[in-house]
Amino acid sequence: MFDLSGYGDPGFFNAFAKKHASAPGFSFFADGLGGFNTLRSGFKADLADPIKPIDTARLKA
Secondary structure (H helix, E strand, O other), rough: OOEEEOOOOHHHHHHHHHHHOOOOEEEEEEOHHHHHHHHHHHOOOOEEEEOOOOHHHHHOO
């Protein structure tokens, strides 16, 4: 999970950790620009927190 710093608090993923017997792996960024630049430079993440709002009209069912 590539996310803003602060979201590594166990309160955000306790249910996941209990179900899977393991906490998710995290890499953090300090702000939107830092996260964007990290992804743009080639960092690969399985899941990332959106840096800007998602345009739900573009999602496919």
